[in-house]
Amino acid sequence: xxxxxxxxxxxxxxxxxxxxxxxxxxxxxxxxxxxxxxxxxxxxxxxxxxxxxxxxxxxxxxxxxxxxxxxxxxxxxxxxxxxxxxxxxxxxxxxxxxxxxxxxxxxxxxxxxxxxxxxxxxxxxxxxxxxxxxxxxxxxxxxxxxxxxxxxxxxxxxxxxxxxxxxxxxxxxxxxxxxxxxxxxxxxxxxxxxxxxxxxxxxxxxxxxxxxxxxxxxxxxxxxxxxxxxxxxxxxxxxxxxxxxxxxxxxxxxxxxxxxxxxxxxxxxxxxxxxxxxxxxxxxxxxxxxxxxxxxxxxxxxxxxxxxxxxxxxxxxxxxxxxxxxxxxxxxxxxxxxxxxxxxxxxxxxxxxxxxxxxxxxxxxxxxxxxxxxxxxxxxxxxxxxxxxxxxxxxxxxxxxxxxxxxxxxxxxxxxxxxxxxxxxxx
Ligand SMILES: *Cc1c(COP(=O)(O)O)cnc(C)c1O
Numbered sequence: 001x002x003x004x005x006x007x008x009x010x011x012x013x014x015x016x017x018x019x020x021x022x023x024x025x026x027x028x029x030x031x032x033x034x035x036x037x038x039x040x041x042x043x044x045x046x047x048x049x050x051x052x053x054x055x056x057x058x059x060x061x062x063x064x065x066x067x068x069x070x071x072x073x074x075x076x077x078x079x080x081x082x083x084x085x086x087x088x089x090x091x092x093x094x095x096x097x098x099x100x101x102x103x104x105x106x107x108x109x110x111x112x113x114x115x116x117x118x119x120x121x122x123x124x125x126x127x128x129x130x131x132x133x134x135x136x137x138x139x140x141x142x143x144x145x146x147x148x149x150x151x152x153x154x155x156x157x158x159x160x161x162x163x164x165x166x167x168x169x170x171x172x173x174x175x176x177x178x179x180x181x182x183x184x185x186x187x188x189x190x191x192x193x194x195x196x197x198x199x200x201x202x203x204x205x206x207x208x209x210x211x212x213x214x215x216x217x218x219x220x221x222x223x224x225x226x227x228x229x230x231x232x233x234x235x236x237x238x239x240x241x242x243x244x245x246x247x248x249x250x251x252x253x254x255x256x257x258x259x260x261x262x263x264x265x266x267x268x269x270x271x272x273x274x275x276x277x278x279x280x281x282x283x284x285x286x287x288x289x290x291x292x293x294x295x296x297x298x299x300x301x302x303x304x305x306x307x308x309x310x311x312x313x314x315x316x317x318x319x320x321x322x323x324x325x326x327x328x329x330x331x332x333x334x335x336x337x338x339x340x341x342x343x344x345x346x347x348x349x350x351x352x353x354x355x356x357x358x359x360x361x362x363x364x365x366x367x368x369x370x371x372x373x374x375x376x377x378x379x380x381x382x383x384x385x386x387x388x389x390x391x392x393x394x395x396x397x398x399x400x401x402x403x404x405x406x407x408x409x410x411x412x413x414x415x416x417x418x419x420x421x422x423x424x425x426x427x
Pocket of ligand 1: 117209
């Protein structure tokens with residue numbers, strides 16, 4: 001055993017459960033040894049053996065302008081030199097809030113936090129505090145962070161409440177969560193008919209990216225908007241992943257639907273821990289110190305993290321940024337589909353802005369049940385063939401992929417060369 005990745009993995013497992021600080025990094029789904037990353041630049045990162053990979057996870061979304069962008073690195077270095085954390089307000093936080101409110105028109109006021117989990121957890125508490133109701137609706141396959149009441153799978157019947165998907169979550173904590181199928185408008189209608197006056201909120205990934213990429217139908221989003229309005233329930237768009245990923249203004253701009261509260265993360269931190277939740281001012285006024293909904297954070301709005309976020313938000317507003325990102329992502333998925341077809345492998349792919357999905361299936365899935373039908377074993381083999389050829393895809397058949405502004409034509413073509421070889425071996 002001479003590979004430094006193996007040595008590091010052995011060492012990591014002694015002091016860290018599973019050797020990683022977030023489960024999907026452990027390669028449990030695809031098998032093999034996780035790569036330990038030493039540095040990154042543009043569309044690439046390098047492992048402990050100094051092997052270079054074309055990176056299609058981009059830190060699971062944040063690295064939208066490419067790794068170690070000089071403007072972002074300079075902003076972080078300058079901020080760090082002025083002080084790492086004050087525990088008192090800064091002007092940068094105001095600028096960040098103003099930028100978010102300007103870019104996402106449904107957000108009138110916003111609070112900064114340090115992770116997407118905190119953002120969605122706090123958004124739920126706000127929805128419950130503002131409505132005085134307990135019940136919430138979520139959709140199977142959508143991930144909203146690891147708060148207790150959100151680690152839930154559907155109960156046995158449509159209108160029965162959910163069961164915990166994690167040990168350590170009391171059933172009492174999930175008994176207010178109703179889990180419905182993504183893109184199923186009839187289930188939404190039925191749920192609101194039965195208990196609309198008890199539903200505090202509906203929380204959804206308006207473009208789903210945590211069960212592979214699954215797009216919503218316009219009707220699905222429109223129906224939940226209408227039902228929430230009719231029943232006085234709060235519509236929470238969890239745009240932690242899709243916000244500033246599918247386009248400027250996120251999924252709500254793309255589909256023309258206003259959320260009441262939006263959760264953001266990933267891209268808005270530019271690689272450092274910044275997330276946020278915000279929405280209508282009449283809802284946000286329920287937050288402490290103005291109102292009775294409590295929420296706080298020692299490092300919330302951290303000046304170094306905000307500097308990374310603000311400089312990233314500036315870069316993504318450059319003319320043509322999303323046109324280029326969308327075009328490169330399309331080139332990738334079209335090229336992959338063509339390569340699979342030429343090799344005779346059952347495969348399809350889809351994308352939205354800088355987010356993409358790969359499916360070893362006949363057609364693009366529209367729900368958790370459908371995506372689970374795809375060929376996981378084929379994906380796992382494809383993943384390792386690509387990894388060996390220097391292309392790092394998400395190490396799971398049920399995760400979306402991410403392209404950055406630095407994935408130029410040469411990088412996409414190098415990926416497709418690797419893919420042609422991989423598909424030929426799969427056929
Ligand atoms: C990543 C993600 C979260 C959780 O964010 P963390 O920063 O990992 O806590 C929540 N919702 C969605 C849609 C996500 O993709």
